[in-house]
Amino acid sequence: MRPQQPNDRAVTWEELFFDLAFVFALTRLAHLLHEDHGWAGSGKALILFVVVYWIWGGTGFYTDRQSVGTASGRIVILTLGFAGLLLGITIPDAYGDRGLLFVSVALSARILLGIVTLRNVPLWRGFLLTPHGMIVVTAPLLLMGALTEGTTRIVLWAVAVVVDVSSPLLVRGPVRTIRVQPRHYVHRYGLLIIIVLGESVIQVGTVSIDHPLTPIRLLALAAGYALAAALWWTYFGYGVHEFRLALERAGNQARLRRSVLINGHLLFSLAIIAIADGLADVVEGPLETLSGGEMTRLVGGCALFLGTFAYTHWRMRREIAWRRLAVAAACFVLLPPATVLPALAALAVLLLLVGGLAALEELFRHRHPTRPEDAEFEQMDPGPVTNE
Incomplete structure (x- = not known):
C-alpha cells in the first residue's frame, strides 16, 4: 500500500x-x-x-x-x-x-x-x-x-x-x-456529483414555486427529494472511498482515470440530469400520466446511474455488482407500466427500488466489515473536503 x-x-x-x-x-x-x-x-x-x-x-x-x-x-x-x-x-x-x-x-x-x-x-x-x-x-x-x-x-x-x-x-x-493526487482528484469529481445533485434539487424546488402547494404536490416534492438523497447516499456511501482507494493502488492510473472518473462521471452526471428533469415533471403534474420520453428520463436515468456504478465497480475490482445490476434491470422493467401509472405512483416505486438498494448496501457493509486490505486506507481517509 x-x-x-x-x-x-x-x-x-x-x-x-x-x-x-x-x-x-x-x-x-x-x-x-x-x-x-x-x-x-x-x-x-x-x-x-x-x-x-x-x-x-x-x-x-x-x-x-x-x-x-x-x-x-x-x-x-x-x-x-x-x-x-x-x-x-x-x-x-x-x-x-x-x-x-x-x-x-x-x-x-x-x-x-x-x-x-x-x-x-x-x-x-x-x-x-x-x-x-x-x-x-x-x-x-x-x-x-x-x-x-x-x-x-x-x-x-x-x-x-x-x-x-x-x-x-x-x-x-x-x-x-x-499520476494524479488521489485525494484531490477524487474530491473534484465528488464535488461534480454534489453540483449535479444540487441542480436537481433546485430544479424540483423551482417547479414547485410556480404551482399551488397541494398535499399531493408536497408529497411528490418529498418523494423527489428522497430519491435525490438516495442517489447521494448510494454514491457517497461507497463511491468516494472506493474511487480514491483504486487510484491509490492503480498501476496504470491513467487507464483508471479515463474509465472510472472521466467517462464514468460523465455518465453519472448525465443520469442525474435526466432524473432531475423527470422529477420536475412529476412535481409539476403528480397525478398525471407522463409521456414515454418523460418517464424514460426518470426511470432510465436511475438505471444508467446504477449501471454506471456496476461498470466502475468492475473496472476497479473486476467484480460484478449484482445488486446494482439487478435494480438497474428492475428500473427498465418498471418503464412500460410507469407510462400508464400516475407520475407520483411511478416515482414511489422507483424510490422503493433505489432507496431499498441504498438501505440494503448500508446493511451489508455493517454486516461485512471492511476488507483487511482496505483497513489501512480507511484509517488515513481525511473525510470531507477542506482547504489547505
Missing part, C-alpha cells in the same frame, strides 16, 4: 469559486433540456454538456498538476470561471445566434488549459499526442458547425464531441505516465 503523499491536498477555495460558474452553466443546460422532452432535444443538450464537461474535467486535471494558490494560478482559474459564466449565458441560444460565441469561449478555455497544464511538454511528441492536443481536430469541427445552421451544426458538433470523448483512447502520449 503506497502511503499518502504530503502534497495530496484537498480541493482549494479557488476551485470552489470556479465551480460557481459551472453551476450556472449546468442550470442553463437543465432548463434547455426541460424545454424539449424529445430525443432531438436530449441529443442537443448532451452535445453542449460534453463541451462544458470537458472544460471542467480539464480544469480539475490542471489544478491537480499546478498550484492555484499563487497569483498566476488564481488568474488562470478566475479566467476559466469567467469562461464558464459566458458559456452559461450562451447555452440557451447556442443552436441559434450565439453559437459562434459559445464555440469561441469553449475553444479559448481549452487552449488556455492546454497551455498551462502541459507547458513543459514538447509540442509535437507531447502536447499534440494528448487529449488536449485533439483540439486541432475538434476546433475546426466546432467552428464550422458554428458557421452553419440547423442539422449541419448539430452533426458537426456531435462529431467533435465523439472525438473528444474518444481522445483518451486515441492519443495518450505523456499523460499516461502522470
Whole structure:
C-alpha cells in the first residue's frame, strides 16, 4: 500500500469559486433540456454538456498538476470561471445566434488549459499526442458547425464531441505516465456529483414555486427529494472511498482515470440530469400520466446511474455488482407500466427500488466489515473536503 503523499491536498477555495460558474452553466443546460422532452432535444443538450464537461474535467486535471494558490494560478482559474459564466449565458441560444460565441469561449478555455497544464511538454511528441492536443481536430469541427445552421451544426458538433470523448483512447502520449493526487482528484469529481445533485434539487424546488402547494404536490416534492438523497447516499456511501482507494493502488492510473472518473462521471452526471428533469415533471403534474420520453428520463436515468456504478465497480475490482445490476434491470422493467401509472405512483416505486438498494448496501457493509486490505486506507481517509 503506497502511503499518502504530503502534497495530496484537498480541493482549494479557488476551485470552489470556479465551480460557481459551472453551476450556472449546468442550470442553463437543465432548463434547455426541460424545454424539449424529445430525443432531438436530449441529443442537443448532451452535445453542449460534453463541451462544458470537458472544460471542467480539464480544469480539475490542471489544478491537480499546478498550484492555484499563487497569483498566476488564481488568474488562470478566475479566467476559466469567467469562461464558464459566458458559456452559461450562451447555452440557451447556442443552436441559434450565439453559437459562434459559445464555440469561441469553449475553444479559448481549452487552449488556455492546454497551455498551462502541459507547458513543459514538447509540442509535437507531447502536447499534440494528448487529449488536449485533439483540439486541432475538434476546433475546426466546432467552428464550422458554428458557421452553419440547423442539422449541419448539430452533426458537426456531435462529431467533435465523439472525438473528444474518444481522445483518451486515441492519443495518450505523456499523460499516461502522470499520476494524479488521489485525494484531490477524487474530491473534484465528488464535488461534480454534489453540483449535479444540487441542480436537481433546485430544479424540483423551482417547479414547485410556480404551482399551488397541494398535499399531493408536497408529497411528490418529498418523494423527489428522497430519491435525490438516495442517489447521494448510494454514491457517497461507497463511491468516494472506493474511487480514491483504486487510484491509490492503480498501476496504470491513467487507464483508471479515463474509465472510472472521466467517462464514468460523465455518465453519472448525465443520469442525474435526466432524473432531475423527470422529477420536475412529476412535481409539476403528480397525478398525471407522463409521456414515454418523460418517464424514460426518470426511470432510465436511475438505471444508467446504477449501471454506471456496476461498470466502475468492475473496472476497479473486476467484480460484478449484482445488486446494482439487478435494480438497474428492475428500473427498465418498471418503464412500460410507469407510462400508464400516475407520475407520483411511478416515482414511489422507483424510490422503493433505489432507496431499498441504498438501505440494503448500508446493511451489508455493517454486516461485512471492511476488507483487511482496505483497513489501512480507511484509517488515513481525511473525510470531507477542506482547504489547505
